[in-house]
Amino acid sequence: MVQDYSAAHDGSTEPARPEPGFPFSAIVGQDQLRLALTLCAVHPGIGGVLVRGEKGTAKSTVVRALAALLPPVVGDDGSRPARLVELPVGATEDRVVGSLDLEKVLRDGERAFQPGLLAAAHDGVLYVDEVNLLHDHLVDVLLDAAAMGRVHIERDGVSHSHPARFVLVGTMNPEEGELRPQLLDRFGLAVDVAASREVDTRMQVVRRRLDFESDPAAFAARYAAQDEELARRIAAARDALAGVELSDTELRRIAALCASFDVDGMRADLVLARTATAHAAWRGASAVTEEDVRVAAELTLPHRRRRDPFDEPGLDPQQLDDAMRDAGEHVDDAMRDAAEQPEPDPEPDPDGPGGGAPEPESGDGGDTSARSDDPADRPDERERPAPGRAPDRPAAAPSAQFKTRLLTIPGVGEGAPGRRSRSRSPQGRVVRSTTEPGRGLHLVGTLFVAAEHQVARGRTDGRMMLAPSDIRGAHREGREGNLVVFVVDASGSMAARDRLSAVTGAVISLLRDAYQRRDKVAVITMRGSAAELVLPPTSSVDVAVRRLRSLRTGGRTPLAQGFLKAREVVLREKVRDPQRRAMVLALTDGRATGGTDPVRRAKVAASLLADASVASVLVDCESGMVRLGLARELATAMRGAYVRIDELSAEKVAGVVRAGAAAFAA
Missing domain, CATH: 3.40.50.410 (von Willebrand factor, type A domain)
Known part of the structure; x- marks a missing residue:
């Protein structure tokens, strides 16, 4: 769904302005979420925000309010407000990336491309509610477009490319299932939201919501000046972004921080650097400081610490403090070494002294694999049942896990999208055309069948002539x-x-x-x-x-x-x-x-x-x-x-x- 002006329903031709949405400035609490969205608005290259939280925590309200703060989109036809495009969970790949323009093909016999939701979201916000329920291949498409800023389409005999720079926001309720760690990593930032347990805060949330429902226009007018100031700051930060300096000192701090958390790959380092730079621009500073790195780490690293699908998400503040201190020491050591040794040392000889592997330390740090802390593994400490009762004790620790076959x-089912058994699915890949109704229209198959009969049907004006017998359905298979x-x-x-x-x-x-x-x-x-x-x-x-x-x-x-x-x-x-x-x-x-x-x-x-x-x-x-x-x-x-x-x-x-x-x- 694309939110924009729409024609009035009273028969007039004047555009009808939709009712104002809940103002961004009127949101109570959720400071970290608002900051994450703002930084992505300043620097869309961060890669979007994943919002995780229980139902009823204003996730959708905050996201919808963001679009009104983005700078207007300037094009050949003038300027227009930035759009909020909502991607439904049941969307097909054709609807997301685009497909052949069927009307032009049938009317003019011309191969033309019809853009999808990614094109509509250009320079705006692409919002995916319940992103954890979206089919994995569509999530991959969205994240690729968000990272590259362009969409390339090679399908149905059409080659097309168009810009697609947008702020990607996905919301999800963890109780309904998690995203795979590989997809978690693709989101630039992640924020966990929860309802406040403070009575005064909850009262303020309810009061503002009731005031908005009573008179949306008056409520929006009350916060219009604050929203305008936020929009001005976002535009100014965007303009200043290119001039913000990221020194080698802070870049070393970022690299040391990511290394200390043992994150996979280099995406975390890049996202952290972009986020820190965006935060400096948002503050109006000319250079990235340790404060910017700390704030960026709180938004960038929590969801990347999930080395295993069953690891608990989140980031312990004390652990981040320790990592920041260690990174600071690494920076200080590097600066001191650079001052003492301006010339680089020659490469060490791997066969010389000190070139071998370090000797293992002696003492109590040896192999402890034979020991166990589980009382169930010590016969003398096992729980003894009462007379007449069956033995009851904790299970032994699970053995090492492995990749299962x-x-x-x-058979072929029709269940929810997944990755296990074969199924007929409207979101699956097109296997072939069929004379049966199938899952949607197989456009290329239909046109190929019709093309064989154009001469016999007397086509003279350039328009393709179709018959009901030409229609071919798409046989789709997925998992x-x-x-x-x-x-x-x-x-x-x-x-x-x-x-x-x-x-x-x-x-x-x-x-x-x-x-x-x-x-x-x-x-x-x-x-x-x-x-x-x-x-x-x-x-x-x-x-x-x-x-x-x-x-x-x-x-x-x-x-x-x-x-x-x-x-x-x-x-x-x-x-x-x-x-x-x-x-x-x-x-x-x-x-x-x-x-x-x-x-x-x-x-x-x-x-x-x-x-x-x-x-x-x-x-x-x-x-x-x-x-x-x-x-x-x-x-x-x-x-x-x-x-x-x-x-x-x-x-x-x-x-x-x-x-x-x-x-x-x-």
């Missing part, structure tokens, strides 16, 4: 995210053999894979006399990891209850989200215990999963010299794929496991 559901229900055996038979460490390590590896493939997950544990749903279906996969790390083990193995609980979760979720296909991933040694004939009951419950058309994979965790092979029998009963736990690693075994297949083929 791809587990997919057979969908699935619901993955983990059924984890946490019984005594697993813990007694210290196998649960390997199992939890494997589950966390599979959860990481689910995170990257945009799945929803649920976690069921089996221990004692019941199966427990410890995590209902959610897109916040990192919550599943936290629950799993606090898992307790012990007791019998109620496999039948676990499979029945999984079936119940899948069927209930199917009512809420009927298009999302489900896969049950059970990790067990297959040794059902408790009750009468527990193995037979487990097989019956497993067959009920198959009867409900639920795809499944059973991961056999049995180890040791003597193996009963019960897990394979359960996999056969549920008509699912069977794989041993040591075959989950993508490095060890290549191939795809398709759930629902009775036989497993590597």
Whole structure:
């Protein structure tokens, strides 16, 4: 959606001015968010802002208010206000980057390009609400355009390029799922917002909102002078940006700071330098100082510290203080060395004294891999159960994680966009043209078919003549995210053999894979006399990891209850989200215990999963010299794929496991 003037609805030809939006100056609190948006307005090359926060924290209000502060866009037709372009989550790639102008093709037989939303956002604001729900390939397109300032299109026989400099702002609620770390890094700045817990602040927020709703024009007029002053400062800072000096001293401070946080690549260094320069220009200073670097680091580094998808975001102020102090010492040492040794030292001889690897230090800093701080790993300190109770103790620490092989559901679905199983998707790539309705119009296929008949149809005036039989639909294929229900055996038979460490390590590896493939997950544990749903279906996969790390083990193995609980979760979720296909991933040694004939009951419950058309994979965790092979029998009963736990690693075994297949083929 492009916000601009629109024609009046009363029949007049005069343009109707829309109702004023909430003024930027009237926002209460959210100082860091307002500063981040302002700096990106001063220097769009920073790469945009990602706003993370709970619902109802004025994320959208602040972003929409920013557009009114941007300098007007000057073009061949004069000047116009900067636009706010909103990109809907369901937008297609054609709508975002542009496509062939169908009207000109059909009317004039001329190949022409019709710009998309990126062109409309030039010199304005491109706003993506719920950016974490946007398809990954569209996020890549947006971030590439924001970084390059131009869009290049090579498609449908058209080659086109146009400028696309805009302030990119994405908002998201972390409870609905996170962005991949690779995409997090592509956003220049990130800000976490939350509602204030101060009563006076909350009262002020409500009062201003009610005043605005009562009379938007009067409320906007009250803050017009402050907004005009902000707009003037942004324009002045933009003009002064090129003249701001970034000295080698501050550049060294920036490099040392990024190195101390061990960020990947060089993007953080570049963004931090641009942000510090923009902050200096915003202050009206002629050179970057340590203060500018500190402010820029608070906005640039928090989201780049997530080395793992399940790391907590954020930046501890004390940690930043320590890093700034260390960076300052590095700068001081470099300046002192430069003063004492004006001439550069020759390169050291790698084979000379001091050229070898440093000797390891002796003392207490040696290998501690054999030690453990977990009481569960020390037999004399393990929690002893009361008489008549099943053993109950924390699970051992998860083993090392690994990249898992791809587990997919057979067939082609129509679920939410993701990266796991094949699906028919309006956002997917065009595979071919089809005579069926398809997913949209296959324009090139339609024109090629029509071109063969132009002479026979008597085309004389240059216009292409179409017939209904020419129309070709687009057959699109993409990937969908699935619901993955983990059924984890946490019984005594697993813990007694210290196998649960390997199992939890494997589950966390599979959860990481689910995170990257945009799945929803649920976690069921089996221990004692019941199966427990410890995590209902959610897109916040990192919550599943936290629950799993606090898992307790012990007791019998109620496999039948676990499979029945999984079936119940899948069927209930199917009512809420009927298009999302489900896969049950059970990790067990297959040794059902408790009750009468527990193995037979487990097989019956497993067959009920198959009867409900639920795809499944059973991961056999049995180890040791003597193996009963019960897990394979359960996999056969549920008509699912069977794989041993040591075959989950993508490095060890290549191939795809398709759930629902009775036989497993590597």
